[in-house]
Amino acid sequence: MDFLSGNADIEAGFQHLCESVFVGLCQIVGTSALVAIRRETEDISESLRRRVANNDDEIIMESGSSKEGFRLTGSDYDLMYWPNNHRVIWDMSQFEYYFTATKTLILSDNIESPPGFTLLVLLTPTADRRIQSACVPVNDRHYISSSLFRQQAQTHHFPGSRVHGPCESGELLGVLEYDFAKCFASDFWPQSASSWIHRSHSWPRREVVDDIVRNGCHFVPIGHPAGLHEHEEWRISFSMAEHKLVHFMNHCQFLTFGLLKIFLKEVIDKQSNETKKLLCSYHMKTLVFWVIQQNVVPLWCPRNLLAGFWVCFKVLIKWVYEGICPNFFIPQNNLFLSKIHGSAQRSLFLQLNGLYEKGLVCLLQSSSIKSYIKCVLYNPRLSICTNEDRMKSECEHDIELFNAISYNGPPLTCNLNSCIKVLHTIGQMIGSPLSEYQILTLQKNTSDILQIMAFIFQNMYTNTGLNKPMYIADRRSCHMLKLAGKFGFVSDMMYIAMFYYKTFRYREALFITETVKVKLAQPGLMYGKYVNQERYTEAVGGQSWSTKMRQAVADNIKLITCICYNNELTLEQQCAFQYHKDALFIPLFVMLHFVEFLCYRHIDTTLAHAALEELQFLVHHDQGVFVPEHHRDISWEILGICHQMTGNLQAALDSYQQSLTQFPFNRIQNATEMRIHDLHIT
Template identity: 30%
Template sequence: MSIYITLTYLFGTELILNLRRQLVLLRERLKSYGNDNLHYICSGSLGEGVAYPPSDDDLMVYRTGRRVVSKPQEGTQDGDVVMARINGSPGYCLLLDIRNCYPQNVQCDSDGIPFVSSSLWKEHINPPREDCYIHGPCHTFAVGDDEYDVASVIPCSFWPDIACDWISRKRSHGWPSHDTIQDIVRDKCHVVPIGDPDSPLQQHAWRISFSVAERTLMHSLNHVQFLTYNLLRLTLKRIIDKKFPGIICSYFMKTTLFYTIEKTSAQLWTAHNLEACFKVCLSTLYDFIDNINCPNYFIPEYNMIKRKVNRTNRQELLDTIRNIHSTDTESILSICGEPSNMYLEERLSLQIMEWRFDREIYDSVHVVKLTSVIYDVITETTVSSMCKFVHFLLGKGTFSRYVVSGILLQRLVVCCCLKLMDTFVRLAKCK
């Protein structure tokens, strides 16, 4: 139980985790509010509720009217493109521009079939800032010490055939639940502008992204599963990456966690078994590296480490993971530079405010205060609460100089979140 308490102090209590998840969804609505054409999705670690170790801020954005359809006859809207699979590249696709919607991004194959090039898409899309540079599928830029990755994506109007087996495959331990699976299929997926590096079509292909599905799965985890994932990430950042930089990434750790939870009993995932849960996940990762095959959780045919792990580095990686597996968790935390006895209530409280809400919420409050229609449907009390919430989030430096009870802090955040969410529900009804 002591390791559970230690990791809870380090990565957040269950209440704080739930608040983070609420804030993720709130932030998404705030960013999308007031712009009927642009829709934002908070993805990556921050979107999933992970706030430690620090990570980049990943956002996906798409425009209304753009969508990927499965068949040409379904392309009835001006922004529709048709998905075409690529032989030998599971998890990637081509987008056929059957309606000539994107002429500046189109290239034709040897048969004259026009497809939207992912590389041209990134070059011609309007970047979120002038100082952006292209990094993978994203435009990346920095604001102070924070780095943002923004990907311009296209939503799919269907669940892709190549991932249909994921819906119906046998799950002897009931995870994810039927309702979670239905929610994921309902939300579908997106395509992001980056191709398979092993394909001659790399510059033109798109990757099928299940970021929203992964966020739904992460939000469905119990607290022990969440702590286990954070411990896997910490081990990666502090130990594995130092020996093998760029070989294993957090996404592989998340995939490892998903497969492990799916194949183990729910009775394993309790506070008393946290160290055992971590070791079982390491065993799963060990098997992936041993076989040089880390199958994508939704598309198992897609081996995500085939270009990362090879016969040269495989054995050293296996030795490192075996050593971590044989080390007790408290010693791992010590190796990672994390103390085993921490009193971090103030730090945990500050984690809530470390989310990059500052500009989004501040701008949204001004939108609320300056729009007369909104003034007609909300009260001065709600506006006041929103302003207090903004000052609360912006007052990182001020807050750190005062000692505020954790209970009062939690009540303040919950109160403000609920008021803000209630406001947006009423605004949606007014529209």
């Protein structure tokens, strides 16, 4: 900033302020280590999913701020998914790269479309009825209508979802907004973005550019409002390229991007209702890309953080004044064109200019940042440590890591050959250069796949009447589950208990549940994000992550909807499967008491009653620690099942009705209604 030059005291004070804001952003956005955990665990899981995907599978990619490494309050959860057996080509010469018996080809026709948009022509037949229904015949060609495709692609994965832009959008529990975009992929880089390849000299590096170009782009179903064919056009998406660019920012650049997102939400959007939401996070991302590439900021470091922010802010004001926000890959695509113009544009410019005239004091309007600014203003001699290793405790890093590992599970499948393929692929990946976070993620993925395989084996040979194959399958399943329990979470031992109950070994199952209860009673247990940090550090501090995972980390129980784990929940699994749910998620402590109740019913009715009372107390009185809010539907359901099995039909009815009032995360409402109907209570 020019006003700092020549004045050593002011410059030192400014650097002090930058360091304080840097520390604050590391607390809010995350240190470089936390961001690396989020990215690397997701990247390795995504790589595994792609490697094992069959031709007729859908490829799923997390996108948006979560993929980039942010965990800001109010951030969206974004997914892109596309059919693996469909590809978009840019000209007919690319036809030769595909075997059309296995790949449906689509041609991009952007002659009449605005920059960044295109029409899609179906070249070869498709078996996908949703795509067939979205086709519009024009002059002997079949164009895939983006508006029709959006309607056909809606899965209603969660209740209350709606079409918003190119996505199916909604809100979970009034807290988490989500966007699911079904799209198409191209293995080729668009010609209209070729200028970006040659423009990239200083940033990003040439090998990064080459990698981005090799991975092509995507097409999301939304047309340009000013285009001639708005309802048929598709937008070219560079989401995958953008993720790579964000990943190749240094941490100060990433924090500057985070500061811009916070400033947009907490300051710019609070100026007036007229201009609220005119700017979005994507504009901020585009802004940072341009500023980094144009090398306007000579040094991106903690002591220069606010200078980088201020440069970005000035460029943003210039863009709003001119009404032009050039897409980073196709500059001719003006991201402001249909949104920021007329009186709204003038109002937004005046508001931004007003903030600019206040200088960095305008950051005091940010509720998240102001305390880090004030602490320096009020204590100019305050010593600030910018060493990231000292900003977060060992336990805080572990919480981030184990929750990321739990979230980034293996591809869910109920096919034995697919499971074997996953294990084989994990074996190949372990031999490649990986970070410690990624190795640990694959270790947990292996544990999860072994559990799935164990129940598949058991289900394959049940009721065959062939004793020897059943005996062999049982031994294999037991071995797999015990192996999974040795290098998975503490909670993974519950799958052994579930297996023993399913195979009528009630006492063995209860021995396992007692072992699990002892482990769960440890004061240093980490369950999701709930942990006594001091006790956790005393118990496993300084030990390897693998040891911590086996001894002190627990998670919810995941039941794949197409695999039978126990007969009591078959109805719920079937109903969830009809809503395209891959798995039921059950709180660990609910499943623990449920298995105890089921086993004790065959051994000791008094102890069965005691287990039911424990379950009832947990479901009725837990404050979201051991029974998370989004898992209350299945928790009340299980309590109702237990009451129904004891003959207490009124208590069962009350529990089922409670289940129906919860957020239907597991999509088991139909099962609940069927159980209520079967009670025959008037």
